[in-house]
Amino acid sequence: MGIWQRYRLRLRRRRWRVRAWYRRRELTPVRDQTAQIRADSVLLFATLRNERVRLPYFLRHYRNLGFGHFLFVDNGSTDGSLEYLSAQPDVSVWSTQQSYKAARFGMDWINGLLARYGHEHWCLTVDIDEFFVYPFCDTRPIRALTDWLDTYRIRSFSAMVLDMYPKGPVDAVPYREGQDPFEIACWFDSGNYMISQNPRFLNLWIQGGPRARTMFADAPAKAPSLNKIPLVRWHRSYAYESSTHMLLPRGLNLVFDDGGGEKASGCLLHAKFLSTLPGKVAEELVRNEHFAGGREYRAYDAQLRSNPDLWTKWSEKYINWRQLEILGLMSKGNWA
Amino acid sequence: MSVGFIMLCHTALDRAAQVARHFSTAGCPVVIHVDRRAGPAAFDGMRAALGDLRNVSFCARFTCEWGTWSLTRATIAAATQLLDRHPDIGHVFLASGSCLPLRPIDELRAYLAARPGTDFIESVTTADVGWTVGGLDEERFTLSFPFAFRRQRRLFDAWVAVQRRLGYHRAVPKGIVPHLGSQWWCLTRSTLSAILTDPRRPEFDRYFRRVWIPDESYFQTLARLHSPAIESRSLTLSKFDYTGKPYSFYDDHLQVLRRSDCFVARKIWPHADRLYDAFLRTDPPRGELVEPNPAKIDRLFAKAGERRTLGRPGLYMQSRFPRQDRENGKTAAPYSVFHGFGDVFENFDAWLSKVTGGRVHGHIFGPDRVELAGGERIFNGALTDSVALRDHNPRMFLTNLIWNTRGERQCFMFGPRDNQSCNWFMATDPNAQISVVTGAWALTLHRNAAMPFEKVRAEAARLQRIETEHLSILRSMYVKARVRIWTLAEFVENPMEPIQTILDEISPRAPRRPSEAPRMRDFAGFSQFLQKLKNQGMQPVLVGDFPAPSEEARPAQRQRPYMVR
Numbered sequence: 001m002g003i004w005q006r007y008r009l010r011l012r013r014r015r016w017r018v019r020a021w022y023r024r025r026e027l028t029p030v031r032d033q034t035a036q037i038r039a040d041s042v043l044l045f046a047t048l049r050n051e052r053v054r055l056p057y058f059l060r061h062y063r064n065l066g067f068g069h070f071l072f073v074d075n076g077s078t079d080g081s082l083e084y085l086s087a088q089p090d091v092s093v094w095s096t097q098q099s100y101k102a103a104r105f106g107m108d109w110i111n112g113l114l115a116r117y118g119h120e121h122w123c124l125t126v127d128i129d130e131f132f133v134y135p136f137c138d139t140r141p142i143r144a145l146t147d148w149l150d151t152y153r154i155r156s157f158s159a160m161v162l163d164m165y166p167k168g169p170v171d172a173v174p175y176r177e178g179q180d181p182f183e184i185a186c187w188f189d190s191g192n193y194m195i196s197q198n199p200r201f202l203n204l205w206i207q208g209g210p211r212a213r214t215m216f217a218d219a220p221a222k223a224p225s226l227n228k229i230p231l232v233r234w235h236r237s238y239a240y241e242s243s244t245h246m247l248l249p250r251g252l253n254l255v256f257d258d259g260g261g262e263k264a265s266g267c268l269l270h271a272k273f274l275s276t277l278p279g280k281v282a283e284e285l286v287r288n289e290h291f292a293g294g295r296e297y298r299a300y301d302a303q304l305r306s307n308p309d310l311w312t313k314w315s316e317k318y319i320n321w322r323q324l325e326i327l328g329l330m331s332k333g334n335w336a
Numbered sequence: 337m338s339v340g341f342i343m344l345c346h347t348a349l350d351r352a353a354q355v356a357r358h359f360s361t362a363g364c365p366v367v368i369h370v371d372r373r374a375g376p377a378a379f380d381g382m383r384a385a386l387g388d389l390r391n392v393s394f395c396a397r398f399t400c401e402w403g404t405w406s407l408t409r410a411t412i413a414a415a416t417q418l419l420d421r422h423p424d425i426g427h428v429f430l431a432s433g434s435c436l437p438l439r440p441i442d443e444l445r446a447y448l449a450a451r452p453g454t455d456f457i458e459s460v461t462t463a464d465v466g467w468t469v470g471g472l473d474e475e476r477f478t479l480s481f482p483f484a485f486r487r488q489r490r491l492f493d494a495w496v497a498v499q500r501r502l503g504y505h506r507a508v509p510k511g512i513v514p515h516l517g518s519q520w521w522c523l524t525r526s527t528l529s530a531i532l533t534d535p536r537r538p539e540f541d542r543y544f545r546r547v548w549i550p551d552e553s554y555f556q557t558l559a560r561l562h563s564p565a566i567e568s569r570s571l572t573l574s575k576f577d578y579t580g581k582p583y584s585f586y587d588d589h590l591q592v593l594r595r596s597d598c599f600v601a602r603k604i605w606p607h608a609d610r611l612y613d614a615f616l617r618t619d620p621p622r623g624e625l626v627e628p629n630p631a632k633i634d635r636l637f638a639k640a641g642e643r644r645t646l647g648r649p650g651l652y653m654q655s656r657f658p659r660q661d662r663e664n665g666k667t668a669a670p671y672s673v674f675h676g677f678g679d680v681f682e683n684f685d686a687w688l689s690k691v692t693g694g695r696v697h698g699h700i701f702g703p704d705r706v707e708l709a710g711g712e713r714i715f716n717g718a719l720t721d722s723v724a725l726r727d728h729n730p731r732m733f734l735t736n737l738i739w740n741t742r743g744e745r746q747c748f749m750f751g752p753r754d755n756q757s758c759n760w761f762m763a764t765d766p767n768a769q770i771s772v773v774t775g776a777w778a779l780t781l782h783r784n785a786a787m788p789f790e791k792v793r794a795e796a797a798r799l800q801r802i803e804t805e806h807l808s809i810l811r812s813m814y815v816k817a818r819v820r821i822w823t824l825a826e827f828v829e830n831p832m833e834p835i836q837t838i839l840d841e842i843s844p845r846a847p848r849r850p851s852e853a854p855r856m857r858d859f860a861g862f863s864q865f866l867q868k869l870k871n872q873g874m875q876p877v878l879v880g881d882f883p884a885p886s887e888e889a890r891p892a893q894r895q896r897p898y899m900v901r
Contacts, residue, residue, distance in 0.1 A: 136586070136588060139586065139587055139588035140586050140587065140588065141607070143607060144586055144605055144607065147584075147605065147607075148584065151581060151584075152579075152581070158654045158655050159654075160653075160654040189717065189718035190717045190718065190740070191716065191717020191718065191719065191736050191739060191740035192717050192718045192719045192720070192725075192736060193653075193732070193736070194725075194728060194729035194732040194733075195652055195653070195654075195657060195729070195732060196729060197657065204654060204657055206654060207728075210718070212725065213718060213720050213722075213725070217720065217722040217724060217725055218722075218724050219724070220722075220724055220725050220728035220729075221728060227654060255654070255655060256653075256654060256655045256656060256657045257644075257647070257655065257656055257657075257658070258657055258658055258659045258662065259658065259659075259662050260645075260646055260647050260656075260658045260662045260663060260664040261643070261644045261645045261646060261647045261656065262643050262644060262647040262648065262651075262653075262655055262656040263644070263655040263656070264655065265653075265654050265655035312714045312718055313714070314714055314715060314716055314717060314718045314719075315718060316718075328648060328651045328653050328739060329653060329654075330653070330654070330655070331643065331653065331655050331656065332640065332643065333640075333643065333644050333655065334577055334578070334640050334641060334643070334644035335640065336583060336636050336637050336639070336640035
């Protein structure tokens with residue numbers, strides 16, 4: 001890596017930060033309770049649109065883990081999500097009607113909020129259908145993890161997306177508000193993930209799982225990326241490069257050990273394949289605000305029409321994080 | 337006689353105060369040193385919280401920097417104060433603010449009372465310890481370390497380099513032999529006061545002031561001068577990882593801590609409410625004086641360290657992606673590759689799976705389909721038979737297959753028609769057992785009567801080129817796999833002997849030899865076929881020295897050759 005390329009990456013990071021700064025005016029504060037944030041609070045950032053039915057369980061999951069404050073960007077919800085969030089005691093929410101796509105799929109907004117409120121805090125950036133699990137998450141709060149990372153001066157923590165799906169068609173069992181989505185979508189693929197390294201940003205590129213298996217079996221290069229680095233001890237000079245798949249400066253992407261050992265890592269259980277999906281797909285196909293011209297959503301549409309069952313006899317039923325650890329999907333690393 | 341505690345605190349002072357109160361109410365005097373870097377508000381808060389306890393006092397405060405003399409100086413100040421103010425104590429126990437007593441204080445008191453003259457301090461010579469981190473073993477004592485390791489790392493490293501370059505060596509004071517050990521000790525009054533009142537102490541202090549991490553060597557060395565009976569172990573349960581950082585204890589360690597029977601554990605995560613609640617209750621002593629037994633915790637942490645440094649062999653995942661040659665096991669388990677066997681035998685995979693009991697796949701790298709065992713479309717770990725997915729990352733396909741079926745040996749067929757991109761990977765994998773019959777592809781070509789000979793010739797040339805390339809890999813000096821190579825001609829001469837060797841290697845304790853051999857394919861007309869290839873200018877060298885057409889008279893080959901002759 002020459003000086004020239006390093007310089008170009010630096011320019012790139014500057015560009016994302018400038019964009020984030022510029023687009024902050026697209027956000028209107030609806031409820032700003034950021035004064036509550038304490039120096040040691042662990043923060044959660046998310047962008048959403050029309051996710052009202054998912055929100056109660058989402059907040060419950062992350063409150064149980066001990067997150068201190070939630071910062072949401074509501075992108076034009078019409079189902080009462082915004083009203084619901086503004087009534088919460090530990091939530092700050094901004095609203096925008098601007099294009100999700102033009103804001104680099106929401107990343108400009110999130111980068112802006114991270115720079116403003118996330119500086120020197122541990123920040124988790126997720127989607128509303130992603131549920132973070134990490135080693136010992138059933139007995140140790142998130143602060144235990146971040147304190148441990150602090151003692152090793154680790155600033156970023158990897159959590160691969162694990163697509164969860166039900167047995168049978170996704171809309172066979174309707175999802176009720178407040179319900180644990182993994183009561184329905186409790187299956188996952190345990191060992192068909194493909195990894196390579198991105199030479200430019202140094203991150204690992206992970207693909208696979210049920211989406212690659214069923215919707216992208218003929219075009220695996222287009223299968224969605226599953227690598228994510230959602231938990232970062234943020235500094236105002238950082239920027240998410242593309243979704244939370246990778247970060248700049250790129251040293252933050254080195255969340256894996258290349259000398260044979262295992263670093264600690266978690267998973268983002270992805271509750272996309274629920275009864276809420278068909279409605280979402282129909283809406284997003286019209287809106288066309290998603291990555292790569294909504295390629296993914298077109299594939300979902302085709303899949304939902306032709307063969308709505310993602311389950312196979314080799315699907316694994318989710319029990320807990322220890323199971324994911326044993327299967328080699330995540331690791332405790334040196335944490336005991 | 338009682339035991340007194342020294343507590344060195346820098347953060348989580350509320351927890352430290354809680355522990356100090358526990359010691360104090362059990363009748364043990366406590367002297368607390370609070371790092372000067374802890375703010376005045378926190379310090380005043382702690383002082384106020386312990387104001388009602390007459391046997392708790394605070395000593396002069398120093399700014400403490402890890403690895404420097406300041407920590408030892410604080411310990412000396414606290415120890416002096418403790419001995420001066422409490423003439424009745426027999427032992428002094430050095431603890432930190434993040435320590436937690438695991439057993440009732442009365443048990444500790446009884447344990448020490450039963451060993452009145454014994455000093456519990458881990459103290460070993462540098463030559464004998466393997467746990468020093470950073471490569472500075474002997475040099476801790478012979479170089480000078482005026483800079484802080486954590487804060488002034490560059491200066492620290494540069495200064496070490498300069499001294500090494502100049503060959504600088506400090507003289508160790510006469511009469512002492514440097515010893516190292518855990519910072520947390522429990523000394524008798526007589527040993528401790530002998531150390532503190534030694535007339536040569538100014539000389540020793542001057543020396544240790546520039547030693548690296550003197551808190552792990554000052555008392556450990558000087559105790560050797562004054563102690564009548566050293567028990568070289570620490571009563572504090574404290575485990576360090578491969579980087580020299582202490583492991584923390586959390587709520588879920590409650591049971592394993594209880595069973596360890598150690599007196600004090602370090603370090604406790606300050607928010608581990610359950611641990612503090614459980615261990616700071618004043619339980620009556622159990623009356624039996626069991627020895628501390630931290631073996632279980634040792635194992636727990638040893639495993640964690642191993643996982644972090646070596647990892648699970650053959651696992652490729654989001655936080656373990658070893659670069660080439662650092663894999664510590666390229667694949668998770670042994671597997672067998674049968675190159676050309678499918679061409680020589682009919683239903684070789686079915687036969688092999690019957691004989692070995694392992695999982696036998698067809699050509700999993702085949703060009704048209706991933707031929708999973710039993711013709712399955714989906715396999716362990718939800719791997720599929722999609723060629724596109726496999727070819728997107730063939731190496732991960734292979735490593736996933738082996739990882740997903742840990743505990744069951746995988747065998748598969750291979751040949752020059754297949755995807756060749758894993759050839760180097762398999763050849764350099766000690767888990768691979770690769771058996772090759774070269775030129776066997778010719779037999780299958782020969783059977784394909786429908787193909788016009790022009791195409792057959794071109795295909796033969798292509799397959800021979802691919803196989804030659806593969807063979808050059810298998811014959812290179814980098815090979816780590818168990819490789820066996822026969823030409824087709826050699827192999828059909830006596831096929832069962834090589835097969836038996838392979839089988840013995842796959843399952844060395846197999847109960848009995850297979851009674852039935854696999855059925856060989858029809859060789860009729862094969863020699864003519866080879867001759868025809870040669871006549872067209874294509875020399876099938878990899879087939880080996882097959883008999884010329886005239887000699888061909890081996891109808892017996894068609895039958896099943898029985899193993900036991």
